[in-house]
Amino acid sequence: MAPTDLPSRYAVIGNPVMHSKSPQIHAAFAGQTDQNMVYERLAAPVDAFPHTVDEFFSTGGAGLNVTVPFKMEAFELTRGRQTPRAMAAGAVNTLWVRHGEFHGCNTDGVGLLRDLGRLGVALDRARVLLVGAGGAARGVVLPLLSAGAQRLHVVNRTEDRAHELVQAFAEHPAAARLSAGGTASGIMLHSQWDVVINATASSLGDTAPDLPPGLYAPDSLAYDMMYASQPTAFMRQATTDGAARTADGLGMLVEQAAESFFLWRGVRPQTAPVLSSLRAMLQTGA
Known part of the structure; x- marks a missing residue:
C-alpha cells in the first residue's frame, strides 16, 4: 500500500472513553460515503489533555472528537481559531489541524436540535430546564434559545457554576429568557417544564441528578444526553x-x-440507518 493510500486517522478523546460508540458510528459513515479512514478511542489522563492531543496529531492524526471532561480545555487549546458555533458555546467537541494550528467547532447544539426534531419536539415557546453547567450544557444553550425556547433555566449541583454559565451569555439578545439556579432550590419557581435535559454525566454511573418531584408539564419530554x-x-x-x-x-x-464528519471530510452522511443499527446493537448487548 502506497503512503498516500493509508487511511486518515480520527479518534474520540475523553476520560472515561472506552464506552463510546463513536468508532462504530464513524465506521458506518465512512462505509456509506466511501471514505478511507479509521476511527478509534483515545483515553487521556485528566491532567494531560494537551499533551495527548499534541501526540495524536504529531503522529499523523487528522481529527478528534472531544468528550467529557475535556471540552473546556479544547476550547482553550483552539482560542482564536474556532468556528462561530464554538465561540458562542465556549466549548469545543471537534478538533482538526490547519496550517499547523489547532482549530475547533462545537457540534453538540446542532446534534441536539436535530434529534429533538426527529422526536417531534416543538421548542418554540417551550419551557426548558437544563441540568448541568459543564461543556455539554454550554454547547446547547444558544441553540435552544435560537430555536425559540420561551424560558431556559440552567441548574447545577454547585449553583455558582450555573450562574457563571448564564453570565457568559449575558450580552446575547436572548439573555432575558435565560436564568440559573441550584438543583436543590429555585427549580419550581418557573412552574413546570416542557423539556428537561440532563447534560450531566451522572448516568455513566447509573445515578440520577438530585432533582425534586413535580417538574414535568403535561406532554413533557425528559432527555438524557447520555445513552x-x-x-x-x-x-x-x-x-x-x-x-x-x-x-x-x-x-x-x-x-x-x-456534523463532525462533514467538517472533516466534506461529505454529509445519512444518520437514520446508523441510529437504527446502533440502537439494535445496544439492545442486543453488542
Missing part, C-alpha cells in the same frame, strides 16, 4: 416523576458525529 442499552437512571427518575416521554442521547450522538 445506554436500557433507560438511564435519569429517564427512570423522570418516568416516576411524571414525564410523558423519555429519550436518551444516542440520536444526539449520531447527529453531532455526522
Whole structure:
C-alpha cells in the first residue's frame, strides 16, 4: 500500500472513553460515503489533555472528537481559531489541524436540535430546564434559545457554576429568557417544564441528578444526553416523576458525529440507518 493510500486517522478523546460508540458510528459513515479512514478511542489522563492531543496529531492524526471532561480545555487549546458555533458555546467537541494550528467547532447544539426534531419536539415557546453547567450544557444553550425556547433555566449541583454559565451569555439578545439556579432550590419557581435535559454525566454511573418531584408539564419530554442499552437512571427518575416521554442521547450522538464528519471530510452522511443499527446493537448487548 502506497503512503498516500493509508487511511486518515480520527479518534474520540475523553476520560472515561472506552464506552463510546463513536468508532462504530464513524465506521458506518465512512462505509456509506466511501471514505478511507479509521476511527478509534483515545483515553487521556485528566491532567494531560494537551499533551495527548499534541501526540495524536504529531503522529499523523487528522481529527478528534472531544468528550467529557475535556471540552473546556479544547476550547482553550483552539482560542482564536474556532468556528462561530464554538465561540458562542465556549466549548469545543471537534478538533482538526490547519496550517499547523489547532482549530475547533462545537457540534453538540446542532446534534441536539436535530434529534429533538426527529422526536417531534416543538421548542418554540417551550419551557426548558437544563441540568448541568459543564461543556455539554454550554454547547446547547444558544441553540435552544435560537430555536425559540420561551424560558431556559440552567441548574447545577454547585449553583455558582450555573450562574457563571448564564453570565457568559449575558450580552446575547436572548439573555432575558435565560436564568440559573441550584438543583436543590429555585427549580419550581418557573412552574413546570416542557423539556428537561440532563447534560450531566451522572448516568455513566447509573445515578440520577438530585432533582425534586413535580417538574414535568403535561406532554413533557425528559432527555438524557447520555445513552445506554436500557433507560438511564435519569429517564427512570423522570418516568416516576411524571414525564410523558423519555429519550436518551444516542440520536444526539449520531447527529453531532455526522456534523463532525462533514467538517472533516466534506461529505454529509445519512444518520437514520446508523441510529437504527446502533440502537439494535445496544439492545442486543453488542
